[in-house]
Amino acid sequence: MTAQPPVAAEPAPAAEDIDCEQALALLYDYLKRETGPELEQRLRTHLERCRPCFRSAQFERNFVALVAGKAASQHCPDQVRAKVLTALRRELHAELDPPAPTA
Numbered sequence: 485m486t487a488q489p490p491v492a493a494e495p496a497p498a499a500e501d502i503d504c505e506q507a508l509a510l511l512y513d514y515l516k517r518e519t520g521p522e523l524e525q526r527l528r529t530h531l532e533r534c535r536p537c538f539r540s541a542q543f544e545r546n547f548v549a550l551v552a553g554k555a556a557s558q559h560c561p562d563q564v565r566a567k568v569l570t571a572l573r574r575e576l577h578a579e580l581d582p583p584a585p586t587a
């Protein structure tokens with residue numbers, strides 16, 4: 485009989501990490517500082533490692549500031565804002581993270 489190594493209950497070592505999808509979902513709340521310190525730290529960690537998300541964060545920060553400025557005089561519907569942000573995220577990721585390498 486050979487001794488078997490104990491099976492880890494949680495195989496994922498990086499349980500603290502969040503993926504791009506989670507990061508982008510959190511991004512808007514993060515920019516509004518509504519995520520709380522723990523999530524904010526996780527998101528920051530991801531942004532430090534992930535260039536597309538970092539670019540998205542930079543862009544969205546400007547966008548949020550812009551919307552906030554305009555919202556003072558005219559209301560910007562959430563649906564419009566969500567559409568714009570979704571389109572921007574796709575563009576940034578497509579630009580920086582091509583789906584397939586050129587063969």
Ligand SMILES: [Zn+2]
Pocket residue numbers: 503504505507530534535536537538
């Ligand atoms: Zn990412």
